[in-house]
Amino acid sequence: MKKHKPLIALSLLLTAIIIYSCKTHFETTKTDFKVTKSGEAFDRGKVLVFSSCEGCHYNRGVHKFIGNKIDDVPGIAGAVYSANLTQSKTHGIPPRYSDAELKYLLKTGIAKDGRFVGYMLRPNMADDDINDIIVFLRSNDPSVAAADTTVGLTHYSMIGKMYMGMNAKPLPYTTGIKRPTDPVALGAYLVDNLGCFHCHSKSLTSVNYINPNQSPGYLAGGAKLNGAQGVKIAASNITPDKNTGIGNYTQQQFRKAIKEGEAPDRKLHPPMPKLDMLSDGEVDAIYAYLQTVPAVENKVEKH
């Protein structure tokens, strides 16, 4: 018995570490906030939801926001499904949330039930944009009309739970943010809030949500992402490097790449989204901002 003592102590220690690292419940908000509805809020909300939630929540089979399986999560961690964002009282999430709780979730990652849901953190999003997203989610647009169905329910393996526990880092709740109007600042804002830098930096798991440009390999590409039918596609280097980045793009070519998915030398593959709802002004602002980031030489294999 005696010689097993160190082993028992070690397993107790490991259990303690696991329990400690699995803190996955946090306090949600008690604030009261109600969205301001208007026709413009709906229109802008639609653009934002289709440009920044679509990739994970929009189901292209049924043309509704009923959710999808998230393939970028390795099977060993479990299976992750994005939620049903329709008005369904039985399966949709927004009807179960107050406006304040939705805003809090998007800013901090803390769900209504206290779980940390760290897939769609938007700590720097302007108050007006969050308002408009919520207005759209509560509208009768066909894409969010009630669909009483579920694609699957998230379940994590032990390994997935430990990983989530160790990485459950809710972000601070900051409000009072305004959408910039200066083109370069607006471009930086969009690269942040449309999530371009999540895919286009070194890795999806090492992005810095609060200070995007401090993410390792910021915008220099190379992350291998799941494309259609499980094919791995490396995200492009979108810094202004002439040889390995997008330094030779004209503004027109950039518009075509972003809105139509056509790069000068090829058709772009998913998961690069087709952002056809953005205005030319917004795309040009992104272009203007991308000219200002440091050029990084990083050759990424093209598919």
Ligand code: HEC
């Ligand atoms: C990178 C993928 C991704 C993006 C982009 C994304 N989500 Fe999600 N979202 C998820 C996943 C995955 C879950 C479910 C996680 C789980 O079940 O633990 C989820 C869950 C949710 C939930 C439900 C939370 C709950 O209580 O279960 C809401 C509401 C939500 N997302 C809203 C949004 C909105 C609004 C946007 C756009 C601003 C957005 N999401 C963008 C992946 C994403």
Ligand code: HEC
């Ligand atoms: C979900 C991940 C994802 C998001 C979000 C994303 N991209 Fe991409 N992007 C990719 C991938 C992957 C490719 C490479 C596609 C290919 O090679 O076929 C790509 C390619 C590109 C290209 C083509 C560059 C070249 O190789 O010539 C540009 C430009 C681009 N993205 C800009 C953006 C901008 C700007 C945003 C934000 C508005 C954005 N991307 C958001 C994944 C993403």
